[in-house]
């Protein structure tokens with residue numbers, strides 16, 4: 001009996017994760033991407049990949065928080081499974097997030113904390129948020145000793161290294177595709193999806209048992225209201241400085257975060273501009289990010305800039321994700337906006353379950369999906 005065949009347009013965060021999950025369910029998968037597997041121009045490889053279910057409540061609703069909390073559990077299982085399959089240990093930490101503000105911005109910090117308190121489910125407030133004084137800040141992050149008098153600790157939060165995740169998924173996909181005679185079509189833009197068919201720019205029509213659109217902002221025009229929100233980040237190398245966890249700086253002009261990565265690197269981000277311009281980072285944005293980083297600690301002044309990057313986050317008007325079959329019979333997984341890493345496992349698990357049901361596959365009993373229920 002031949003295996004059911006699923007065609008996925010877009011091999012970014014959502015497309016890679018979904019392809020990997022379906023391959024584990026014994027489905028044959030083929031992937032199509034406009035770029036090469038190691039291109040870094042889309043949102044997935046540009047992101048800071050912070051997993052911030054509490055901090056995001058300042059800009060997102062309770063649904064995103066809930067998807068994020070579920071996804072944190074799923075990431076732990078999925079990354080363990082990925083490591084067992086590929087030998088690649090993706091950097092994943094749950095050491096919380098530290099939020100600080102300079103003395104003149106104390107009011108902005110109080111406002112921010114008030115927003116989080118107001119949006120957190122009441123029974124989660126105590127475990128999700130802890131006010132800190134200067135000593136508490138120094139105890140968590142010795143680098144910041146003496147620099148800030150007030151802060152807030154968000155202990156539930158985490159982060160992962162997206163470059164390692166992309167590499168691990170590519171490795172697992174290569175194995176899985178080889179085993180099922182699936183193909184990863186690089187440099188193969190898909191112009192549209194019609195029912196169970198993918199229409200490639202080169203004129204080819206590829207038919208599948210199920211077709212899934214994971215093109216991020218590349219699906220503009222096919223999903224009502226889908227648009228790009230520009231984000232810019234700076235990566236610096238400063239191996240003599242150390243942070244254990246992401247630090248957010250509350251500032252009335254710009255919201256800065258610094259996410260530490262293995263090897264002495266720090267991702268500094270991110271702007272959020274209502275623009276679909278996907279050109280290189282502007283001088284203004286790099287100055288703002290750089291000066292905010294310098295104000296966190298002047299020793300960052302000697303850090304080496306290793307990357308300046310910009311990409312478009314795929315957003316729907318209600319800022320909520322979709323993982324659903326559309327009226328024409330195509331699956332659409334999109335709208336991950338600024339919290340793709342935070343919520344992707346729960347969103348992808350929902351698509352995985354729906355596609356598996358439509359193909360008549362048995363319900364997965366594995367613990368890797370249990371947290372998504």
Ligand SMILES: Cc1cc2nc3c(=O)[nH]c(=O)nc-3n(C[C@H](O)[C@H](O)[C@H](O)COP(=O)(O)OP(=O)(O)OC[C@H]3O[C@@H](n4cnc5c(N)ncnc54)[C@H](O)[C@@H]3O)c2cc1C
Pocket residue numbers: 009010011012013014015032033034035042043044045046047048049050051188189190191214215216217218219230231232233269270271310311312313314333334335336337338339340341342343
């Ligand atoms: C600056 C920045 C910082 C971010 N920080 C965070 C963070 O800290 N935490 C967090 O949770 N999220 C963060 N995000 C959001 C996260 O990166 C996105 O939500 C996520 O990457 C969206 O995943 P996606 O698979 O839908 O789209 P993408 O990751 O953009 O992938 C889309 C894929 O589709 C391909 N494609 C596009 N058009 C076509 C076409 N026509 N045919 C075939 N393939 C096509 C692209 O090449 C790409 O591979 C950030 C994003 C940005 C830009």
